[in-house]
Amino acid sequence: MEGARPFAGTIERLREVGLRPTRQRLALARLLFDGADRHVTAEMLHSEALTAGIKVSLATIYNTLHQFTRAGILRQVVVDPTRAYFDTNTDEHHHFFVEASGTLEDIPGERVRVTDIPAPPEGTEITRVDVIVRLKPRG
Amino acid sequence: MEGARPFAGTIERLREVGLRPTRQRLALARLLFDGADRHVTAEMLHSEALTAGIKVSLATIYNTLHQFTRAGILRQVVVDPTRAYFDTNTDEHHHFFVEASGTLEDIPGERVRVTDIPAPPEGTEITRVDVIVRLKPRG
DNA sequence: GTGTTTGCAAAGTGTTTGCAATTTA
DNA sequence: TAAATTGCAAACACTTTGCAAACAC
Numbered sequence: 001m002e003g004a005r006p007f008a009g010t011i012e013r014l015r016e017v018g019l020r021p022t023r024q025r026l027a028l029a030r031l032l033f034d035g036a037d038r039h040v041t042a043e044m045l046h047s048e049a050l051t052a053g054i055k056v057s058l059a060t061i062y063n064t065l066h067q068f069t070r071a072g073i074l075r076q077v078v079v080d081p082t083r084a085y086f087d088t089n090t091d092e093h094h095h096f097f098v099e100a101s102g103t104l105e106d107i108p109g110e111r112v113r114v115t116d117i118p119a120p121p122e123g124t125e126i127t128r129v130d131v132i133v134r135l136k137p138r139g
Numbered sequence: 140m141e142g143a144r145p146f147a148g149t150i151e152r153l154r155e156v157g158l159r160p161t162r163q164r165l166a167l168a169r170l171l172f173d174g175a176d177r178h179v180t181a182e183m184l185h186s187e188a189l190t191a192g193i194k195v196s197l198a199t200i201y202n203t204l205h206q207f208t209r210a211g212i213l214r215q216v217v218v219d220p221t222r223a224y225f226d227t228n229t230d231e232h233h234h235f236f237v238e239a240s241g242t243l244e245d246i247p248g249e250r251v252r253v254t255d256i257p258a259p260p261e262g263t264e265i266t267r268v269d270v271i272v273r274l275k276p277r278g
Numbered sequence: 279g280t281g282t283t284t285g286c287a288a289a290g291t292g293t294t295t296g297c298a299a300t301t302t303a
Numbered sequence: 304t305a306a307a308t309t310g311c312a313a314a315c316a317c318t319t320t321g322c323a324a325a326c327a328c
């Protein structure tokens with residue numbers, strides 16, 4: 001017999017962040033977190049789920065992505081004004097983005113260094129520094 | 140009498156970048172480029188134009204913003220997945236962004252330094268490096 | 279005059295919402 | 304059973320497009 005409680009870790013993880021481990025959330029969490037870090041849009045995750053035989057509505061995909069983001073197990077990446085990308089890597093890191101193809105790729109966090117950021121405007125504080133290295137196919 | 144050819148510079152500038160200096164383009168260019176650098180959305184520029192008594196449709200605002208961007212006299216800034224911001228400052232520089240209020244502000248280019256960017260993926264080259272310093276009101 | 283630009287209204291995207299039916303605990 | 308979650312369809316916000324009328328040269 002194969003592993004007895006294959007989803008136990010995922011279930012616990014969802015519980016830990018205060019989300020009921022429903023069938024949909026479990027299935028989506030498995031797609032997102034089993035394996036390497038990934039970057040997905042709602043549409044991508046939806047069709048992937050359908051292909052995998054998971055019955056989920058697009059509305060639930062959006063809800064889930066936002067719930068996961070609020071819970072801190074996903075992070076939103078703003079690179080394209082028309083699409084919202086979500087990143088399963090929530091550590092500090094930055095991105096390569098190929099505008100032509102919509103391809104998003106991590107740059108490991110330790111490599112890029114941002115220095116000499118001036119003090120933020122009065123009454124505000126820094127929540128995050130995002131570096132986006134925009135790329136084009138070499139002609 | 141006040142300045143005799145107040146728009147002459149703007150007319151020339153549009154001609155230089157290959158755009159006919161139509162009434163609408165001229166008026167929008169004046170709103171955008173007379174004065175300090177600014178960050179606008181289509182909606183902001185549209186209502187500003189109407190307030191200033193300039194009759195322009197929203198469709199023309201969008202067309203014009205994109206034409207100006209293609210012509211290199213505007214630059215698009217991606218910070219918010221729901222809104223497209225345009226920046227009249229086309230020099231190399233980065234941004235402060237207050238998510239709560241949608242406020243976008245330049246960081247002078249020379250101050251921020253980004254180092255140790257790894258080589259981009261095979262077959263691509265860097266077009267631009269964007270740094271977005273996200274802020275929140277200090278509670 | 280000829281080609282460009284404009285404005286309208288309609289169509290398109292991607293995303294969010296209201297609410298009844300379902301599921302979880 | 305009580306509270307949370309889901310799915311659908313309708314509503315949304317922002318942006319783009321098609322095409323006839325208006326304009327620049």
